[in-house]
Amino acid sequence: xxxxxxxxxxxxxxxxxxxxxxxxxxxxxxxxxxxxxxxxxxxxxxxxxxxxxxxxxxxxxxxxxxxxxxxxxxxxxxxxxxxxxxxxxxxxxxxxxxxxxxxxxxxxxxxxxxxxxxxxxxxxxxxxxxxxxxxxxxxxxxxxxxxxxxxxxxxxxxxxxxxxxxxxxxxxxxxxxxxxxxxxxxxxxxxxxxxxxxxxxxxxxxxxxxxxxxxxxxxxxxxxxxxxxxxxxxxxxxxxxxxxxxxxxxxxxxxxxxxxxxxxxxxxxxxxxxxxxxxxxxxxxxxxxxxxxxxxxxxxxxxxxxxxxxxxxxxxxxxxxxxxxxxxxxxxxxxxxxxxxxxxxxxxxxxxxxxxxxxxxxxxxxxxxxxxxxxxxxxxxxxxxxxxxxxxxxxxxxxxxxxxxxxxxxxxxxxxxxxxxxxxxxxxxxxxxxxxxxxxxx
Amino acid sequence: xxxxxxxxxxxxxxxxxxxxxxxxxxxxxxxxxxxxxxxxxxxxxxxxxxxxxxxxxxxxxxxxxxxxxxxxxxxxxxxxxxxxxxxxxxxxxxxxxxxxxxxxxxxxxxxxxxxxxxxxxxxxxxxxxxxxxxxxxxxxxxxxxxxxxxxxxxxxxxxxxxxxxxxxxxxxxxxxxxxxxxxxxxxxxxxxxxxxxxxxxxxxxxxxxxxxxxxxxxxxxxxxxxxxxxxxxxxxxxxxxxxxxxxxxxxxxxxxxxxxxxxxxxxxxxxxxxxxxxxxxxxxxxxxxxxxxxxxxxxxxxxxxxxxxxxxxxxxxxxxxxxxxxxxxxxxxxxxxxxxxxxxxxxxxxxxxxxxxxxxxxxxxxxxxxxxxxxxxxxxxxxxxxxxxxxxxxxxxxxxxxxxxxxxxxxxxxxxxxxxxxxxxxxxxxxxxxxxxxxxxxxxxxxxxxxxx
Ligand code: SF4
Numbered sequence: 001x002x003x004x005x006x007x008x009x010x011x012x013x014x015x016x017x018x019x020x021x022x023x024x025x026x027x028x029x030x031x032x033x034x035x036x037x038x039x040x041x042x043x044x045x046x047x048x049x050x051x052x053x054x055x056x057x058x059x060x061x062x063x064x065x066x067x068x069x070x071x072x073x074x075x076x077x078x079x080x081x082x083x084x085x086x087x088x089x090x091x092x093x094x095x096x097x098x099x100x101x102x103x104x105x106x107x108x109x110x111x112x113x114x115x116x117x118x119x120x121x122x123x124x125x126x127x128x129x130x131x132x133x134x135x136x137x138x139x140x141x142x143x144x145x146x147x148x149x150x151x152x153x154x155x156x157x158x159x160x161x162x163x164x165x166x167x168x169x170x171x172x173x174x175x176x177x178x179x180x181x182x183x184x185x186x187x188x189x190x191x192x193x194x195x196x197x198x199x200x201x202x203x204x205x206x207x208x209x210x211x212x213x214x215x216x217x218x219x220x221x222x223x224x225x226x227x228x229x230x231x232x233x234x235x236x237x238x239x240x241x242x243x244x245x246x247x248x249x250x251x252x253x254x255x256x257x258x259x260x261x262x263x264x265x266x267x268x269x270x271x272x273x274x275x276x277x278x279x280x281x282x283x284x285x286x287x288x289x290x291x292x293x294x295x296x297x298x299x300x301x302x303x304x305x306x307x308x309x310x311x312x313x314x315x316x317x318x319x320x321x322x323x324x325x326x327x328x329x330x331x332x333x334x335x336x337x338x339x340x341x342x343x344x345x346x347x348x349x350x351x352x353x354x355x356x357x358x359x360x361x362x363x364x365x366x367x368x369x370x371x372x373x374x375x376x377x378x379x380x381x382x383x384x385x386x387x388x389x390x391x392x393x394x395x396x397x398x399x400x401x402x403x404x405x406x407x408x409x410x411x412x413x414x415x416x417x418x419x420x421x422x423x424x425x426x427x428x429x430x431x432x433x434x435x436x437x438x439x440x441x442x
Numbered sequence: 443x444x445x446x447x448x449x450x451x452x453x454x455x456x457x458x459x460x461x462x463x464x465x466x467x468x469x470x471x472x473x474x475x476x477x478x479x480x481x482x483x484x485x486x487x488x489x490x491x492x493x494x495x496x497x498x499x500x501x502x503x504x505x506x507x508x509x510x511x512x513x514x515x516x517x518x519x520x521x522x523x524x525x526x527x528x529x530x531x532x533x534x535x536x537x538x539x540x541x542x543x544x545x546x547x548x549x550x551x552x553x554x555x556x557x558x559x560x561x562x563x564x565x566x567x568x569x570x571x572x573x574x575x576x577x578x579x580x581x582x583x584x585x586x587x588x589x590x591x592x593x594x595x596x597x598x599x600x601x602x603x604x605x606x607x608x609x610x611x612x613x614x615x616x617x618x619x620x621x622x623x624x625x626x627x628x629x630x631x632x633x634x635x636x637x638x639x640x641x642x643x644x645x646x647x648x649x650x651x652x653x654x655x656x657x658x659x660x661x662x663x664x665x666x667x668x669x670x671x672x673x674x675x676x677x678x679x680x681x682x683x684x685x686x687x688x689x690x691x692x693x694x695x696x697x698x699x700x701x702x703x704x705x706x707x708x709x710x711x712x713x714x715x716x717x718x719x720x721x722x723x724x725x726x727x728x729x730x731x732x733x734x735x736x737x738x739x740x741x742x743x744x745x746x747x748x749x750x751x752x753x754x755x756x757x758x759x760x761x762x763x764x765x766x767x768x769x770x771x772x773x774x775x776x777x778x779x780x781x782x783x784x785x786x787x788x789x790x791x792x793x794x795x796x797x798x799x800x801x802x803x804x805x806x807x808x809x810x811x812x813x814x815x816x817x818x819x820x821x822x823x824x825x826x827x828x829x830x831x832x833x834x835x836x837x838x839x840x841x842x843x844x845x846x847x848x849x850x851x852x853x854x855x856x857x858x859x860x861x862x863x864x865x866x867x868x869x870x871x872x873x874x875x876x877x878x879x880x881x882x883x884x885x886x887x888x889x890x891x892x893x894x895x
Contacts, residue, residue, distance in 0.1 A: 008548060009527075009541055009544035009545045009547075009548050010496065010525055010526065010527055010528070010541075010544075010545035010548055010549060011501065011504070011505075011524075011525070011526045011527070011528035012523060012524070012525055013508075013523055013524045014501055014504055014505040014508065014524050014526055014528065016501045016505050016528070017501075017502070017505050017506060018500075018501060018502025018505055018506050019502075020502065021502070021506060036472070039564075040478050040564055040595040040596035041469050041474050041475075041476060041477070041478055041595070042477050042478020042479075042480055042481055042503070042564075042595035042596075043478075043502070043564075043595070045475070045476055045477040045478065045481065046477070046481070046502070046503075046506035046507050046510075047506055048833070049477075049510060049832075049833060050506055050507075050510070052832070052833065052835075052836060053510075053832070056836055057836050058813070058836045058837045058840065062472055062473070062474075063469075063471065063472075063474050064471045064472070065468075065469035065470065065471045065472075065474040066596055067468065067469070067596050067597070067598065068567075068594075068596045068597050070596075071564070071568060071596055072568075078471040079471070081470075081471040081472060082471035082472030083472070084472070085470070085471065085472030085473055086472045089472075089473075100502075101500050101502075101534075101565055102564050102565055102568065102596075105534060105565055105568055105569060106568060134500070134531070135500040135501050135502035135503075135505075136500040136501070136529055136530045136531050136533075136534060137530065137531060212840075213840070213881065214840065215840060215841055215842070217813055217814050217817050217837055217840065217841065218814075219812075219813070219814070363523075379509075380508070380509055380524070383519070383522065
């Protein structure tokens with residue numbers, strides 16, 4: 001209903017992650033891609049380190065390595081040099097140039113520079129696009145979806161009107177939001193293909209950041225959706241977007257080439273999964289595969305088992321907007337009290353929520369969530385959760401204090417069951433810990 | 443006992459106080475790696491645990507970097523808070539000085555820190571925010587030091603940031619306080635950041651030799667101990683060339699002799715402790731150090747025996763990103779490991795000379811970064827293990843190369859005698875892990891053998 005903000009001048013323990021990191025993440029889901037952050041080298045080193053820590057995988061990213069004088073005089077000379085080096089040395093299929101806020105403030109026009117560069121070098125066959133992602137607006141989520149939108153735009157341009165679009169009604173383009181882990185994306189892909197559809201996922205981090213054993217080092221991305229599949233996706237009969245932030249790229253496809261689209265705000269919990277499967281059942285005419293009926297029962301049974309544990313409990317969640325929406329829907333089904341919901345920036349999805357949402361930081365989470373039993377946020381929240389004595393459940397980005405966080409799955413019935421058990425177990429352990437300490441101190 | 447040679451006092455790298463002819467090289471667009479000066483400044487100052495560290499700029503500089511370093515605290519944790527002015531587009535158009543002032547007031551009021559460090563970032567530097575003035579005004583008004591750190595990312599490398607942070611300490615902190623009466627004069631450690639708790643191991647050693655650790659610059663430091671650093675009798679620069687300038691300035695300003703040393707490996711540790719005692723000019727202390735180091739070394743030899751058996755003759759590629767290379771080489775040699783490749787991309791001529799002293803002729807020098815270059819060396823030289831920073835860890839994992847993490851984010855302390863033993867264990871575990879065999883053998887159905895019923 002309402003989006004609120006606590007008034008304080010400084011951000012204390014930021015929840016927000018720079019947009020440009022979201023852009024780098026999106027490009028990890030494309031095969032043989034290389035994001036270039038147009039800015040000083042720190043602006044690419046931090047995202048690279050943070051993404052590496054979260055996914056425990058090498059991350060492809062480069063920088064135009066601006067220094068003070070370059071920013072003031074000729075930032076694009078550096079970008080050109082970076083492009084030259086990258087094209088001669090690594091020949092990526094996809095290059096995404098991510099403009100930082102510094103380019104905005106200095107008023108650098110790298111978009112036209114890229115256009116003329118492409119014309120002069122006669123760049124064909126590859127995909128090169130730019131996207132402006134200053135860090136003083138938005139967050140990881142908007143950086144991710146903004147990059148996908150720019151990528152889709154470029155795809156449409158690239159394909160041009162060369163051939164009349166032949167629609168393949170058995171093919172679906174999936175646009176997964178930034179809050180979905182590689183495990184989630186895999187789960188959703190499986191669900192859609194279980195109804196007999198071909199799925200092309202743009203971008204597809206489930207095949208690049210889920211852990212692979214490919215040897216032979218390359219500074220480019222090693223997995224993700226290949227460029228030709230991306231081009232082929234323009235023939236899809238339908239776009240499915242997961243997460244409100246992915247509606248814009250879906251709408252681009254609709255407006256430009258007429259692909260109808262359906263947005264699901266999330267895919268977590270009973271109702272959200274019901275929705276998705278029901279929809280797939282209807283458009284395919286295929287029955288819902290038996291295994292999902294089983295998963296559904298398993299989920300309901302586990303919720304029955306767990307409901308004692310959740311009764312009377314209160315939760316605080318601090319996550320990116322779309323993620324917060326999904327998690328809140330799931331918490332609703334568990335019947336716990338949602339003490340405070342905090343997000344990094346305002347979006348239509350969070351303003352449309354029925355609960356009060358706070359735009360703020362992890363310090364706000366600590367203040368508003370005081371007395372909560374369970375705390376759900378990135379690893380940055382661990383200290384705050386300890387200070388208020390809540391059990392800590394890592395989720396979102398970045399998570400570094402738990403193995404396999406990137407494969408942890410919350411999508412589908414099985415994902416919701418996993419999360420329900422995980423959260424319930426944390427509460428059980430917390431209770432046991434309290435009991436023990438009260439005995440000892442008597 | 444070797445006295446410090448005069449030529450060792452001359453540094454001509456980008457970490458010295460006055461860079462002469464050779465500035466830090468310009469990073470190459472499209473093949474650069476590594477952090478910015480802002481990152482470097484934070485690495486140096488964040489270990490001052492009770493201070494507040496406020497980043498002035500849009501969110502990413504702070505939001506993407508806080509809590510990313512392995513420096514540990516024995517008490518206060520305010521430095522682990524991420525404070526940022528979090529400028530939005532309006533602030534940038536109309537200027538962020540008001541917000542900065544309000545943020546400083548807010549932090550001072552709510553957390554009552556002994557000091558606030560304020561970091562500029564590229565955007566605030568570019569739009570010409572007068573941070574110094576805001577800090578100065580706040581210092582006067584609030585009665586606590588509010589220290590500007592002018593090290594925006596785009597001025598250069600991490601190393602330069604370390605140095606600029608050192609200059610901020612010299613200008614605003616050191617010399618502003620006096621030690622408590624009961625603190626005996628002792629040694630300052632400069633450039634030791636208590637990664638994974640290494641400072642604690644070192645402090646224990648120093649104490650057992652009767653040497654007082656005066657000011658920690660800055661591992662697990664409290665603000666006030668740095669204010670009285672100028673009263674120390676000796677400065678030790680712990681394998682960080684970037685802060686050499688600080689030591690030199692303290693020598694000329696406060697007449698504190700300094701030396702460069704390391705705690706990686708038994709030999710270096712012994713040398714460093716002896717050098718402290720020697721420069722303190724205290725015969726009794728020297729004797730105590732001799733007794734301690736002898737005892738520790740002989741115990742270490744015993745403890746290392748089983749590990750040395752496994753490690754002896756193993757070949758390693760070392761890529762620390764520069765400065766620490768030579769000191770780690772000594773440690774590895776003591777474990778019987780042959781260093782067959784070593785990164786020198788951020789090393790100065792001096793560092794390279796020291797590396798050369800410590801390795802054989804057939805060791806490959808890897809002058810510039812890039813994971814592919816390191817991997818090539820590992821393969822060409824048939825190395826058994828790679829020792830590098832976390833950034834390259836997963837690159838090594840993909841190639842199924844045993845790996846030990848040596849940089850910022852690591853969780854194991856390798857300094858001192860205890861640390862060497864830990865390093866030996868870590869390397870042994872890494873080499874002996876069953877995963878290397880498992881990962882390299884194909885699935886049974888991919889082998890051309892029929893299923894044996
Ligand atoms: S390079 Fe500048 S803008 Fe980028 S992270 Fe470093 S200080 Fe911030």
